[in-house]
Amino acid sequence: MRIDVVSIFPDYLAPLGLSLTGKARDKGLLDVAVHDLRQWTTDRHHTVDDTPYGGGAGMVMKPEPWGQALEAVARGATIVFTTPSGEPFTQQVAEELSGHQHLVFACGRYEGIDQRVIEHAATLGTVREISLGDYVLNGGEVAALAITEAVVRLLPGFMGNAESLVEESHADGLLEYPVYTKPASWQGRDVPDVLLSGDHRRIATWRREQAERRTAERRPDLLPTTGVGRGLDGFDVRPAVPADAGELYTLQRACWLQELQANPGVVIPALDESLDDVRRGLGEWTVRVVREPSSGRLVGAVRGRLDTHVDPAGEWDIGRVMVAPDLQGRGLGRALLELVQDLAPPDVATYVLFTGAGSLDNQRMYKKAGFRMRPDRQAPPGAVVLTKRAGQRISR
Incomplete structure (x- = not known):
């Protein structure tokens, strides 16, 4: 890959010669050149800016030196204008740019670069206007450095351990x-x-x-903010956070009071838990919560975790399939059950759950979803165990 950077402060780009970026240059993976915009000025003062048409504070970078600079170094390249008004820079943009052979960074200063320069650049190559974030810097050099490092480290052979690219922030979203x-x-x-x-x-x-x-x-x-494709369309579906504990506690009590009516005299753990118990559970289980987007009301939840007590290979233990009482009977419980199955590790062979022996509606839902009663498995008092082979899908 070749990278050219045009700036009125070329010394600002000295870090490009340091650390892994510098090593990539030494290995021949990267060819970097930094250019002083002033070499394309024609007056003795090397003027690169002037007052803006229409008035206003600050100065605007002139089109003449920029036009000559880009004609000299940017033909056929992807030309990146670092600007607060550009598209947000993300890991996905970095991955895209890492596949380009030639990048040119145009580092603006003052109030920005004359708009005609950007229009002219589009006749020389592909223009990208990119913002590092929702804030303003004195110039584009910092953004050019950040984007360069994010892009270059994705080049094949750049990182000594390629697996580190897979496990870092934003690699999987x-x-x-x-x-x-x-x-x-x-x-x-x-x-x-x-x-x-x-x-x-x-x-x-x-x-x-x-x-x-x-x-x-x-x-x-x-x-992801919706449960599209899971029967949860129109709802916000997210991992639970500690701030959800209070609402989860309330929903849990509402749902299991119904279970108590179906299983009189049975001790139901969910009704014995405290708010602190619910908070601790968020750290021990993979929990998803469902909210109504319009009101923000928490209307459903489900959780799962890996259990190796019965099978050393591990089972996916499913629990607390909860739907607000006024929304029950609409398929949300079945949708949550499908959602939590997809959260299991890929090599899990079995899903397992239990429900009240008298909870016939629950048992019917689980059986329709492919779960089968397991009288051979030990269950809590007053409950039954159901299991399902992982990967099995039941049509609706």
Whole structure:
């Protein structure tokens, strides 16, 4: 890949010669050139800006030097104008740009570059106007550095360990999970036990859950917001976060009071839990919540986790399939059941759940979804166990 950067402050781009980017240049993976825009000026003061037509504060970069600069270095290239008014820069944009052979960064200053330069650039190559974020910098050099590093590190042979590209933030649309190193205990803070277990499948599941939880808490905009294709169209479906605990607690009590009526005298764990118990459960299970977009009301939830007590290979334990009482009977429970099955690790062979022995409506729903009664399996008092072979799909 070749990268040309045009700036009135070429020294600002010195970091391009450092770290892995510099090593990529040494390996011949990357050819980088930084150009001083002033070399294309014609007056003795090397003027690159002038006052804006129509008045207003600040100065605008002149078209003449920019036109000559781009004609000299940008023919046939993808020309990136770093500007707050451009499209947001994302990992997906970085991946796209990493497939281009020649990138040229036009680093504006002051109030920006004369619009005619951008129009002229479109006759020389492909124009991309890209914003690093919703804030304003003094110039485009910082953005050019950031975009260059994000793009170049995706080039084949750039990273020493290519797997690190797969597991980092945004690689799969999620933020990266928390990471730890030695010592196992530091200032009274311990590394999570699962990371010390040596069980790579449990570790992978934990990391995925942590990535989803972190993304839901910090960047919910990165998550899918609807249950399209699962019978949840029109609802917001997201990983649960600690702030959901109160509403989950309320929904749980409403749903299991109904279960108590169907199973009189049976001790129902969901009704014995405290709010703190619900909060702890969010850290132990993969939980999805469903909200009405218009009101924000939490109307459904479901959870699952890997269980190795019965089968060393692991079963996907499904629980707390909950739908608000006024929305029951509309297929939301079945949709949540399908959703939680798809959250299971890919090598899980069995889904397992239990319900009240007297909860005949629940049992009918589970049987229609492909679950079968397992009288050979030990169940909590007053309950029955049902299982299903993973990957089995039942038509509606």
